[in-house]
Amino acid sequence: MDNVESLLHGFTIAITLPHLALMLVGVLLGILVGVLPGLGAPNGVSLLLPLTFGMQPVSAIILLSSMYWGALFGGSVTSILFNIPGEPSSVATTFDGYPMARDGRATTALATAFGSAAFGALVGVVLITFLAAWVAQVALAFGPPEYFAVYFLAFASFVGMGGAPPPKTVVSLAAGFAIAAIGIDTVSGSVRLTMGIDELVKGISFVVAVMGLFGIGELLLAVEEEVQAKAVSSRIDWREVFRTLLDLPRHGWALLRSAAIGCWMGITPGGPTAASFMSYGIAKRFSPRSARFGQGEAEGIISPETADHAAGTSALLPMLSLGIPGSATAAVMMGGLMIWGLNPGPMLFIEQKDFVWGLIASMYVGNIVAVVLVLLTVPIFAALMRIPFFIIAPLIFIICTVGAYSVSNSYLDVVLMLGFGIVGYLFKKLSYPLAPLVLAIVIGDKAEDAFRQAMLMSKGSLAIFFSNALVTTLVLAGIALLLLPLVLQVAHMHTTTKPVLD
Amino acid sequence: MISRRALELTTATLTGTFGAAVVISSIENGIGWSTAGVDAGTFPFLTGLIVLVASLWNLGRGWLENGAAAVSSSDLRHLIALFAPAAVFVAAIPLIGVYVASGCYILGTLALLHRFSLPRSLLIAAATPVALYLVFERMFQVSLPHGALADVLGF
Amino acid sequence: MSAAARSTILTAGAIAVLFAAPAAAEWRPSKPIEFVATAGPGGGTDNLARTVQSIIVKYKLTDQPVVVVNKGGGSGAEGYTYAKASAGDPYRVIFGTSNAWQQPMVSRVAFKHTDLTPIAAMAQDEFLLWVKQDAPYKSVGEYLKAAAAKPGEFKMGGAQSKDTDEVLTRMIEKAANVKLTYIPFKSGAETAVQLAGGHIDSHVNNPNESLGQWRGGTQRPLCAFSPQRLPKGPNVTATQGWHDIPTCVESGLNIPQFQQPRTVWLPGKVTADQLAFYVDLMRKVQNTPEWKEYIERTSQTDTFLTGAEFEKFMNEDIEHVRKIAAEQGWLVN
Known part of the structure; x- marks a missing residue:
C-alpha cells in the first residue's frame, strides 16, 4: 500500500539520533509546561518557535509536536492530583481522576490516564x-449549521445527567453561556x-475560570476535610503501574x-475539549457501572483521556491538509510552518512528502517516548500527594x-x-454542578457563533x-440524547409499581 | 457557623444579580432575531433571563431550607485561615511583586499560622520565589509582576 | 517650606536628572523587548511579528532578547488596550493592521489609535475576490451578474465583522449595485475552508490566506483589488501565477485599490529617542533578504510609511472608512 510505504520512509526520517534527541527534549519541556497550570502547550510551543528558525522544517515540527504530546500528558497530572486542569481538554479527567487520587490510588489514576491517552493517540x-485523504473531505462538509449541530450533540450528551x-x-x-459571551x-x-x-474586552480565559472553580474551590473544600486529606498517602509502587496497564484491556469497549x-x-472540528466531555457523558450514560462515576471509576478516566488524545492527534490533520x-x-505550529516556508493546504501532502510523513512517523515515536517518560515520572508525581496539606495549599x-x-500578563485575571474560587466553593458545597458551567464556557461562544x-x-x-442529511442526522441524534x-x-x-420517593 | 439556608440564599442572590446584570447589559447590544440574523444581545439576554428566573427559584427553595449548619465554626476558622492570607497575598502583588509576596506568604502561613519549624519555613519561603523566577522569567520568559516597590527601586 | 521638604524635593530632582540623563543620549533597550501581536497565532499579524523577530534574532539587530506574545482577544482590542495601559513603556512593540483606527470607530472599545505611538506601516497586504474552483463564473463580470440576479442570496465570507473584509464587501455592493449577505468567521483561513466546502459563494482573502487552497485546486481568484496586476512571480498552479489575475478595474469592477497596511506601534508617551530607535530597527529589518523573501512569499507590497507619511495615510483611510461605516450605520462614536 502506498501509505505504508510512505510511512516506512517517514520512519527512516524520524528515527535518527538527532531527531530522537529532539523528541526527548520536546517531551520533557512539554510535560513541564503541561504540569504548570496557565503555562499551556501554546506558550511552550511559541517560545520554542524562534529556536526552530534555523532548523530543517521536519526537525522543527518534530521538536514542536513532541512538546505538544508532552504537554497533553502533563496536563492530566495536575487534573488528577490537585483537581486543577492544566488544559481545557483535561477538565473531564478531574471528575474521576481526582476522587481516585484522593482515595489513595494516585498511581493507579495516573497510570490509567496515561495508558488510555497513549491508546487514543x-x-x-x-x-x-x-x-x-478521506478525512480531509469529511471536514470540508462542515459549514456553520453542521458546526452548531456538533456542539449541540456535545451538549446533549452531557447535559441532563x-x-x-x-x-x-x-x-x-x-451562567456559563453568559460568561463565554x-x-x-x-x-x-x-x-x-x-x-x-x-x-474584559478580551473575554474571560477558560484557564482562569477553571483554575478558580476547580483548583481554588477544591482547596477551600479540602480544608474542611483536612483530617481525611492527611490519611492519603501513595506508596511508590512500580508494580502498581504495570498492573494498571495490564488491566486496561479489560476496558476494551x-x-x-x-x-x-x-x-x-x-476531524469534524469539534476539538479535544468537546470530545472529552462527550466521551465522559456517553460513558456515564451507557456504562453498567454508571453509579460509580464521579467517585473514582476507572472508566471515568479512560473515556475522557482516550477521546482527548485521539482528538488532539487527529486535529493535526485538518491543520496540515x-x-x-x-x-x-x-x-x-501552523504559524511556524509558514515561517519555515511551507504552505499548509491540500498540496502539502503531495509537495512535501518528506515533511508530512516524517511528522506522521514522529507522531508514533513521539507518543511512545512521551508515554514512557511520563510513566517514569508517575511515582514522583504521586509522591507530591504525601506533602502535608498545610504546606501544599499555599x-x-x-x-x-x-x-x-501568565495567561495574558494580567492582574485582573x-x-x-480568586472570585471563581469562591464561586467554585459555593457551587460544590450546595451541589450546583460545575461541569455544565465549564462546558458552556469552553464551547458556548463557538456554538453561538455557528448558530448565528x-x-x-x-x-x-x-x-x-434540517437542510441536508448530515446536519439533520446530527441534530436528531442530539435531540435523542437530550430526551433519552x-x-x-x-x-x-x-414499570415500577412502588411510588418513587424523593 | 453558617447555616445551609444562609449559604443557599447568598449563592442564589449572587447568581441572580449576575443574571440581572447580563440582562440589562445585553439589551444595549440589541435583542432582535430577524431575517437579517440574530442580534448580538439575543443569546446573552436569554441566558441572563434564564439565570435570573432559576436563581429566583433557588432563592425560594433556599428560603424553605432549615437552619442546619453547612459550615461549622471550626470549618469556618480553617477556611478563613486558608483564604485570608491568600487574599492578602494577591492584594499585595501590585505593591511588592510576586516574588516578595510569595516568600512572605509562605513564611507567614507555615511559621506563624501552622507553627512549622522556622528553618524549614525559611527554606521553602526562599526556594519558592527562586523557583518561580527560574521557571517563568528565565525559562519561559514570562515577566511576572515585580510590583510598585521594584519600580521605585529601579528594577 | 521646611528644610526637610526642600531637601526631599531636591533629592527627587537630582534622581530625576540622573535617570533622564542617559535618555538624552541615543536610546538603547536594556531589557527584553515584548512583541505584542494583536491577533491569535497563525494569522497574518502573528506571522509578521514572528518574521520580524526571526530577522532581529538572526542579524542580532539588538542585544536584548525579543519575545512574541499573542493578545488577539476581542479581535485585537486586547492587544491595543494592553498597549494603552502600558503608556510610557518602550519595551512593548505592538503589531496590528488598520483595525487600530477602524475598530474604535465601529465598536465601543476602550482605546483610540491616538493612544498609541505609530512606528511604521511595513507592508500592504493585497485583496482578491475568490470563488470556488468549480463555480461557473469565469470572470468577475459573470459573478456580479449572477449575484445581481439573486439579491441577498450570494454569501460572502470574511474574517471578523465590520473590519476590512466587510468594508470591502460593502464597497463591492456599492460599486456593482448588488446585494450580498456577509458572513463573518474567525479568520481568513477558516473562511477559505468554508469556501472550499461550498458553504459560501465567495470571499476576499489576502493572497497568503488562500495560497495553499489555490494550489490545491479548491478555489481560484477572479480579480485583484490593486491598481496594477500583482508582481510576476513563480507560477502558483500549473498554469497561473499572481500576475495572471486581472485587476478588478480591468475586469469591470471599479474598485481601483484596497489594501491592508501592516502597522507597528509603541505605547503612548514614549520619548522621541525611543521611537527613533524602533523606526531605525524596523528599517534595518526591511533591508534584509529575509524580509524580501517574506514579502514575496506572502505576496504583499513592500512599503515603509513612517512619521508624517504614515499619519497622512492613516487620516485618509479614517475618512474613507468613516464614510462607509456611517452609510452602514456602524459608527459608535
Whole structure:
C-alpha cells in the first residue's frame, strides 16, 4: 500500500539520533509546561518557535509536536492530583481522576490516564496514516449549521445527567453561556457584557475560570476535610503501574468507543475539549457501572483521556491538509510552518512528502517516548500527594496565581480567579454542578457563533438545521440524547409499581 | 457557623444579580432575531433571563431550607485561615511583586499560622520565589509582576 | 517650606536628572523587548511579528532578547488596550493592521489609535475576490451578474465583522449595485475552508490566506483589488501565477485599490529617542533578504510609511472608512 510505504520512509526520517534527541527534549519541556497550570502547550510551543528558525522544517515540527504530546500528558497530572486542569481538554479527567487520587490510588489514576491517552493517540495517528485523504473531505462538509449541530450533540450528551437539582443545573449552564459571551462578539464585532471593565474586552480565559472553580474551590473544600486529606498517602509502587496497564484491556469497549468519539470530534472540528466531555457523558450514560462515576471509576478516566488524545492527534490533520488549526497549539505550529516556508493546504501532502510523513512517523515515536517518560515520572508525581496539606495549599495558591497571571500578563485575571474560587466553593458545597458551567464556557461562544452564522445564511430560519442529511442526522441524534433520560424515567415510572420517593 | 439556608440564599442572590446584570447589559447590544440574523444581545439576554428566573427559584427553595449548619465554626476558622492570607497575598502583588509576596506568604502561613519549624519555613519561603523566577522569567520568559516597590527601586 | 521638604524635593530632582540623563543620549533597550501581536497565532499579524523577530534574532539587530506574545482577544482590542495601559513603556512593540483606527470607530472599545505611538506601516497586504474552483463564473463580470440576479442570496465570507473584509464587501455592493449577505468567521483561513466546502459563494482573502487552497485546486481568484496586476512571480498552479489575475478595474469592477497596511506601534508617551530607535530597527529589518523573501512569499507590497507619511495615510483611510461605516450605520462614536 502506498501509505505504508510512505510511512516506512517517514520512519527512516524520524528515527535518527538527532531527531530522537529532539523528541526527548520536546517531551520533557512539554510535560513541564503541561504540569504548570496557565503555562499551556501554546506558550511552550511559541517560545520554542524562534529556536526552530534555523532548523530543517521536519526537525522543527518534530521538536514542536513532541512538546505538544508532552504537554497533553502533563496536563492530566495536575487534573488528577490537585483537581486543577492544566488544559481545557483535561477538565473531564478531574471528575474521576481526582476522587481516585484522593482515595489513595494516585498511581493507579495516573497510570490509567496515561495508558488510555497513549491508546487514543495511537488510534488517532493510525487514522491519519490511512485515511488522510478521506478525512480531509469529511471536514470540508462542515459549514456553520453542521458546526452548531456538533456542539449541540456535545451538549446533549452531557447535559441532563447527574443528580443535581434541575434549577441549579440550569443556573450553571446558562451562567456559563453568559460568561463565554463576554468580550468582542465575532459575528457583530460589538463589545458585550464587559460591565464597565475595559480589560474584559478580551473575554474571560477558560484557564482562569477553571483554575478558580476547580483548583481554588477544591482547596477551600479540602480544608474542611483536612483530617481525611492527611490519611492519603501513595506508596511508590512500580508494580502498581504495570498492573494498571495490564488491566486496561479489560476496558476494551470503553477504549474503542472513546477513541472513535475522539477521532470523530477531532476531524469534524469539534476539538479535544468537546470530545472529552462527550466521551465522559456517553460513558456515564451507557456504562453498567454508571453509579460509580464521579467517585473514582476507572472508566471515568479512560473515556475522557482516550477521546482527548485521539482528538488532539487527529486535529493535526485538518491543520496540515486544510490549513485550519484544530487547537491553539496547532495554530502556533501552523504559524511556524509558514515561517519555515511551507504552505499548509491540500498540496502539502503531495509537495512535501518528506515533511508530512516524517511528522506522521514522529507522531508514533513521539507518543511512545512521551508515554514512557511520563510513566517514569508517575511515582514522583504521586509522591507530591504525601506533602502535608498545610504546606501544599499555599504552594498551589501561588502556582494558580502565577498561572492565571501568565495567561495574558494580567492582574485582573488573578482577581477573577480568586472570585471563581469562591464561586467554585459555593457551587460544590450546595451541589450546583460545575461541569455544565465549564462546558458552556469552553464551547458556548463557538456554538453561538455557528448558530448565528447559520441564521445569517438562512435569513433567520431554523429550517437550515434540517437542510441536508448530515446536519439533520446530527441534530436528531442530539435531540435523542437530550430526551433519552426523560424517556427512560417515564418508562421507569411505568414499570415500577412502588411510588418513587424523593 | 453558617447555616445551609444562609449559604443557599447568598449563592442564589449572587447568581441572580449576575443574571440581572447580563440582562440589562445585553439589551444595549440589541435583542432582535430577524431575517437579517440574530442580534448580538439575543443569546446573552436569554441566558441572563434564564439565570435570573432559576436563581429566583433557588432563592425560594433556599428560603424553605432549615437552619442546619453547612459550615461549622471550626470549618469556618480553617477556611478563613486558608483564604485570608491568600487574599492578602494577591492584594499585595501590585505593591511588592510576586516574588516578595510569595516568600512572605509562605513564611507567614507555615511559621506563624501552622507553627512549622522556622528553618524549614525559611527554606521553602526562599526556594519558592527562586523557583518561580527560574521557571517563568528565565525559562519561559514570562515577566511576572515585580510590583510598585521594584519600580521605585529601579528594577 | 521646611528644610526637610526642600531637601526631599531636591533629592527627587537630582534622581530625576540622573535617570533622564542617559535618555538624552541615543536610546538603547536594556531589557527584553515584548512583541505584542494583536491577533491569535497563525494569522497574518502573528506571522509578521514572528518574521520580524526571526530577522532581529538572526542579524542580532539588538542585544536584548525579543519575545512574541499573542493578545488577539476581542479581535485585537486586547492587544491595543494592553498597549494603552502600558503608556510610557518602550519595551512593548505592538503589531496590528488598520483595525487600530477602524475598530474604535465601529465598536465601543476602550482605546483610540491616538493612544498609541505609530512606528511604521511595513507592508500592504493585497485583496482578491475568490470563488470556488468549480463555480461557473469565469470572470468577475459573470459573478456580479449572477449575484445581481439573486439579491441577498450570494454569501460572502470574511474574517471578523465590520473590519476590512466587510468594508470591502460593502464597497463591492456599492460599486456593482448588488446585494450580498456577509458572513463573518474567525479568520481568513477558516473562511477559505468554508469556501472550499461550498458553504459560501465567495470571499476576499489576502493572497497568503488562500495560497495553499489555490494550489490545491479548491478555489481560484477572479480579480485583484490593486491598481496594477500583482508582481510576476513563480507560477502558483500549473498554469497561473499572481500576475495572471486581472485587476478588478480591468475586469469591470471599479474598485481601483484596497489594501491592508501592516502597522507597528509603541505605547503612548514614549520619548522621541525611543521611537527613533524602533523606526531605525524596523528599517534595518526591511533591508534584509529575509524580509524580501517574506514579502514575496506572502505576496504583499513592500512599503515603509513612517512619521508624517504614515499619519497622512492613516487620516485618509479614517475618512474613507468613516464614510462607509456611517452609510452602514456602524459608527459608535
